[in-house]
Amino acid sequence: xxxxxxxxxxxxxxxxxDNISLIIKPDLLQKRVDSIAAEQADPSFWSDAANAAKIxxxxxxxxxxxxxxxxxxxxxxxxxxxxxxxxDENDSDLLESLFExxxxxxxxxTNLEISMLLSSENDSKNAIVTIHPGAGGTESxxxxxxxxxMYLRFCERENYKVDVLDxxxxxxxxxxxxxxxxxxENAYGYxxxxxGIHRLVRVSPFDSAGRRHTSFTSVMVSPELDDDIxxxxxxxxxxxxxxxxxxxxxxxxNKTESAVRITHYETGIVVQCQNDRSQHKNxxxxxxxxxxxxxxxxxxKQNEAHSNVDKSEIGWGHQVRSYVLFPYQxxxxxxxxxxxxxVDAVLDGDIKKIIEGVLISQSDKKQF
Numbered sequence: 001x002x003x004x005x006x007x008x009x010x011x012x013x014x015x016x017x018d019n020i021s022l023i024i025k026p027d028l029l030q031k032r033v034d035s036i037a038a039e040q041a042d043p044s045f046w047s048d049a050a051n052a053a054k055i056x057x058x059x060x061x062x063x064x065x066x067x068x069x070x071x072x073x074x075x076x077x078x079x080x081x082x083x084x085x086x087x088d089e090n091d092s093d094l095l096e097s098l099f100e101x102x103x104x105x106x107x108x109x110t111n112l113e114i115s116m117l118l119s120s121e122n123d124s125k126n127a128i129v130t131i132h133p134g135a136g137g138t139e140s141x142x143x144x145x146x147x148x149x150m151y152l153r154f155c156e157r158e159n160y161k162v163d164v165l166d167x168x169x170x171x172x173x174x175x176x177x178x179x180x181x182x183x184x185e186n187a188y189g190y191x192x193x194x195x196g197i198h199r200l201v202r203v204s205p206f207d208s209a210g211r212r213h214t215s216f217t218s219v220m221v222s223p224e225l226d227d228d229i230x231x232x233x234x235x236x237x238x239x240x241x242x243x244x245x246x247x248x249x250x251x252x253x254n255k256t257e258s259a260v261r262i263t264h265y266e267t268g269i270v271v272q273c274q275n276d277r278s279q280h281k282n283x284x285x286x287x288x289x290x291x292x293x294x295x296x297x298x299x300x301k302q303n304e305a306h307s308n309v310d311k312s313e314i315g316w317g318h319q320v321r322s323y324v325l326f327p328y329q330x331x332x333x334x335x336x337x338x339x340x341x342x343v344d345a346v347l348d349g350d351i352k353k354i355i356e357g358v359l360i361s362q363s364d365k366k367q368f
Contacts, residue, residue, distance in 0.1 A: 001099040003087060009102060010083060013076050013109045017069075020116055026069055029062050061124070065115060072112040079105055110356065117359045122299070123189030126224035128165070128292050130179040130271075134197075134216035139207075141174030143200045143215040146347060148178050151194075153349025160184035165275045165285055166259075173206070179273070179289065181224060188223040193358040195221050195296075196320030203326045212326055216319075222296035224288075231291040238290070239263045240283070245274035260286045269293050321354075323347070336361040 001009075036059040039045050046052050079098065086094035118124075131148050133140035155162050161183040168176040182191060197216050204213040225231065245259040259274035260282040271289040273282040321333045329343040336357035340346060346354065 001102060003095065006083065006095075006099055006102060009106065010076065010080055013106065014080070016109050016113065017073050017076055020069065020112060021073070024065060024069065024116060024119075026066060029066050033059060033062050033066070061119070065119060068112050068115050072108050075105055075108055110360075113360055113363075114356050117363050118186045118189035120189075122223045123186050123192075125188045125226070126184070127182045127188040127191040128179065128222050128224055128289055129182060129191060129194070130177070130220040130289075131175070132177050132218050132220070133170075133174070134218065136213070136215050138170060138172045138174065139204050139213050140215045140217060141170030141172075141176060142206070143174070143198075144176075144178070144217045145170070145174035146200070147198060147217055147219065148175060150347050150349050150351065151182075151191075154351050155182055155184075155349075157349055158184060158190075158352070160187055163275075165289065166273050177272070179271070188221065190352070190355050191221045192223075193355045194219045194320075196318050199319055199322045201322065201324045201326065220293065220296075222289075222292035225292050225295055229295065231294055233264075233287070233290065233294075237265055239265070242279060258282055262286045262290050264290060264294070267294065267297060269297075333358055 036055055039055065040052075040059075079101075082094065083098055085091070086098060129151065131144050131151075133144035136143075152162060154160075162180050163183070164178070164180045166177065166179040168178070170176050182188075197218050200215045200217075202213065203210055207213065239262070241261040241263070242257040243259050243261065244257055256277075256279070258277055258279045259272065260279060261270065261272040262283075263270050269290060271286050271293065273286040273289065275285060276282050320335060321331065323343065323346070324330045324332075325343060330339050330341055331343055331346045331354070332339040333354055336354075338354070338357045338361075340354060342350070
């Protein structure tokens with residue numbers, strides 16, 4: 001990196017910070033924090049525990065955003081001052097130090113962008129994820145299992161908690177279907193970028209002739225709904241089937257019809273749960289999954305209507321990413337148009353940068 005490149009980088013980062021400032025309006029955010037603090041000083045504020053918790057959560061989120069913004073803004077301003085000083089005095093050691101810290105500075109602004117993009121009301125929610133293989137038998141089932149492992153490893157990296165809601169093993173290998181809930185800060189905010197069809201190209205280990213195969217698996221992500229969000233589902237709109245659970249769970253699970261499958265006629269959405277020995281609990285969980293899926297579907301319709309993001313980049317029915325293991329190795333996201341060569345690391349859960357690339361590219365197309 002030379003003086004010109006560093007100067008251009010600083011201009012780009014300052015523009016980003018200025019644009020973010022126009023979006024989040026830090027002065028108004030600070031006024032809101034001060035207003036909440038004044039409300040909390042009144043003893044009567046805490047008499048309504050539910051409302052107090054809601055407002056306190058808002059204050060925490062706003063304060064966190066303000067802290068990150070002020071830190072990033074100050075970092076860019078300091079870098080500008082130091083660069084001017086080093087250039088004026090031709091201080092090569094200081095310039096070299098600034099160049100070495102350039103990546104860290106750029107990362108700080110990127111983190112601010114991501115924080116801004118994950119500030120909508122649903123982003124902080126837990127995520128319900130369903131992975132379902134496409135046509136292709138054992139090969140597709142194995143690909144679904146690889147994706148499941150990728151997300152489990154991602155959750156480990158991010159310290160997210162995972163609860164399995166439904167798991168159906170494949171006949172020979174892999175899995176036929178899996179649903180799980182991911183719990184943690186901004187779980188839905190990150191994982192919503194995984195909605196869609198994931199494509200794998202490789203030489204199949206299940207083909208004795210060693211031929212190249214292409215497999216597809218759908219990933220569906222929806223936010224876990226709070227109790228205050230009411231989604232009405234009438235009995236005539238759904239079909240409920242009960243059946244014997246399969247896989248792990250002990251004799252009781254397998255000998256009783258504890259598993260529940262719910263089909264929503266209008267949308268064709270099917271959810272199922274066999275996580276618990278109780279049919280009643282599985283039905284409640286499946287109904288919760290269905291409500292989350294219907295809510296997500298409505299969110300996608302609103303996004304299509306009010307944004308400039310191409311419809312092919314939104315929703316469960318569109319190919320979002322390709323993973324090529326043969327004849328070369330590359331992961332390419334169709335929305336950010338970015339490619340990654342470290343395929344093994346990606347399949348081992350190193351997908352945060354890929355997700356952030358998607359979030360940033362989609363925000364650019366929405367023209368905030």
